[in-house]
Amino acid sequence: MRECVVSSAAHQTASSVMDMLGGATAAMDGWEIRMARNVTESVFVVWGGNQALARLVGNRLHEQHFSAVVGGGQPSDMFIGSQILSQIHQCTRAIILVEDTSGAELATGYNLSDNLMFEWGYITGTFPPNKVHVFLIDISARDLPSDLAGSWASEVVTDGMTPDEVADRITSTFKQDASHKVEMDKLEVMHMWTKVLRYVETYNDKPECSDIELAHYLLHSIETCYYYMAEERFEELLDLMRPVSSVLEYAVAVVKANIRLFRETGGLQRALPFDAYMELKTFFERPYDVAFQDLELDLWFQFFAVRRLALLQRTVAENPDFGEEDRRGFLRETISLTQQSLELLEEIVGQFPQQATYSSLYRGYLHRDLYLLHLALGDEDSAAEAENRMAVQHKESFYLAYKSRYPQDAILVQHLAQEYYLALAEQLEYVQTPIEKMMIRKTINGFLSKLEQDTGRQHVLLSELRSRLS
Known part of the structure; x- marks a missing residue:
């Protein structure tokens, strides 16, 4: 030939x-x-x-x-x-x-x-x-x-x-x-949220991408759907899908399980009911067969499963039916799973260096979680301070990278900015120099003064940010 x-x-x-x-x-x-x-x-x-x-x-x-x-x-x-x-x-x-x-x-x-x-x-x-x-x-x-x-x-x-x-x-x-590798710019996937919705909507009758590609798109739209507060619309479209392949079927199930977790906990703001905890835990612990050779997709599946198991432990710990000893046990397990999530991110970036910038999105979340967990357990201040410093570093890195690429994407840029400035406000607890404290406050107040209105979930985040400055 x-x-x-x-x-x-x-x-x-x-x-x-x-x-x-x-x-x-x-x-x-x-x-x-x-x-x-x-x-x-x-x-x-x-x-x-x-x-x-x-x-x-x-x-x-x-x-x-x-x-x-x-x-x-x-x-x-x-x-x-x-x-x-x-x-x-x-x-x-x-x-x-x-x-x-x-x-x-x-x-x-x-x-x-x-x-x-x-x-x-x-x-x-x-x-x-x-x-x-x-x-x-x-x-x-x-x-x-x-x-x-x-x-x-x-x-x-x-x-x-x-x-x-x-x-x-x-x-x-x-x-x-x-059989060449699916290469996706994950920042672009976040930016093309409306396209991802269209891919889901047209899948049954006229698919616009392969099942493997759509599985990638779905996984990396999990956070974006919350930034746009579009969980209900996303779930409605996913419910109508009839996946041909088991890989896409599993990706859909991961996204829907994640939506349920956030719905049951009011966006991770309240305790997860124990029955929901057991059902979701069973799902995310379920082994799955890797029959092909897409290492990146496999690693991201592993990451999302372990990361969600950590969130399950953290939110069920707030259930009033548990005593202090049980609660601390859940939080210690959360720390272990969160550290495993960081290790998986390290493996992903090691295998796929082009994902380094995108990984900062999740590194920021994970290090802030560890910061809050150390505080909740009364651990050494040095442990909490180190995690806070890493959270600020990664949140700033991802916020600036996304803002530089897509300055016109006001919704995502504003949300990422809020998360970065919240971590920066938390850093005030560890800043000793008055001048540095003043500069941090000035930077955050400058951001707040540019916002015209507080709506929906952003209002909760901004309220927490302002309370940190009071």
Whole structure:
């Protein structure tokens, strides 16, 4: 096989986090496959004369944890029918099998079916280039029509090969091309909150990204939905989703469990009922199967599970049914889990250095939690002071980084500023120099004077900030 302008797809076959749970059956022009619950992505297979080869490729894709949809319709159709459109819109990648339907080379090149050409054009206009995988079967790229010149394609010479061998080669090349790592700018994910909502809203009928990509988007929108105070809307959309893959199913469950935790505790402001604690604890402690190789997604799943277990311990400790000894036991366990969360962040940044800036968002939360926990347990002042100093450092770092990137994103910039200045106000307890204290107060008061109104959850945060200065 000779590679010709082969696409560098920015998607990686990623980890499934739950055991295979069965699946749904997809019927395609009389051809059925059982769709695995741990599929990585749905792939539409376009064929131009050899449906048998397309079916073989579909079977191979299924074996490699892709959900294959082989295009239906009749080869004589001169338009893209509703069946084809529906099938295309259910997928996030496409394989186009390009063959000469005449059986003989023509003087003007190759005879490509009108049906194939229509579908090829529509798919090219629908999917990003790195999601379209073209295979030229016994056809040279230089002999393509002028409007297809420069297409990202792989040439397949079938001389002496059986149909099974051809299907194997196509599938192997596709998997390699489609298995590049998902690389996402996490700050951009936070900034594109409305897009994430649209991805969730359109998932069932016309997915705009793969299940693996959407799992990433969901995980890294957990905090953002609270900044926008949009938990109810987010949960409503998640309730309507019908995930094809178990990895996306697990990501949805993580987000919904997190929303429940915040709802039960009024945004972590009151005690978590013990029955809710037991149910959520069981969920976050549940092991999940990593069947693929998306290390980053796996590490983030681990981080969110351990971080939420820490929050469960912290909030259930406030339940009045527990005595002081029990409460302190919960808080000590919270410290241990919070430290484990920091270790997981270290591992994530060690494996993926580009996540260093984004990790400061969570480092700020974790160090502030440790600061408050040390205070609650009456630990040495030096321990609380050290954690407060780290919290201020990371909150400032992330706030300034996000503000520099997206100065027009007033809602998130203001919320991140409030969190930073609250940690800075808490630092006043440890500042000994009068001039430094004065400068901190002046900085915070300057921020407060710029705010025009206090609403919703921000009002609670601002009230706490002002009380620190009084």
